[in-house]
Amino acid sequence: MLVLLGSVSAxxxxxxxAPPVRQGVGIPPPPGDPPLPIxxxxxxxxxxxxxFGIYxxxxxxxxxxxxA
Structure with missing residues (x-):
């Protein structure tokens, strides 16, 4: 068990x-991903x-x- 768990970290x-944080701007979205407003x-x-709850x-x- 120790060998199996120890090999995971290898x-x-x-x-x-960490990405650089600019002043006045929040965390930028990841590159390539379109913004998805919920x-x-x-x-x-x-x-x-x-x-669905009523059903x-x-x-x-x-x-x-x-x-029964």
Whole structure:
């Protein structure tokens, strides 16, 4: 077990250096990744979550009413 766990650190890559932080600007996004705003379709996400929750509650109560 010790040999197996010890060999993991032998193959680990070195920690990359921290990116430079500019004054007045937050952490820059990673290069190559498009920005993905989560608040664009938040209403649809909440409606879907509410619908799924109602469905699961209805399904649970339906199972409770039927005799086994």
């Amino acid at each position: 193959f680990a890559a070195p920690v990359p250096p 608040d664009e379709n938040l209403v649809f996400l909440l409606i879907a979550a509410l619908s 699961r509650i209805y399904e649970y109560r339906l199972k409770q009413k039927t005799p």
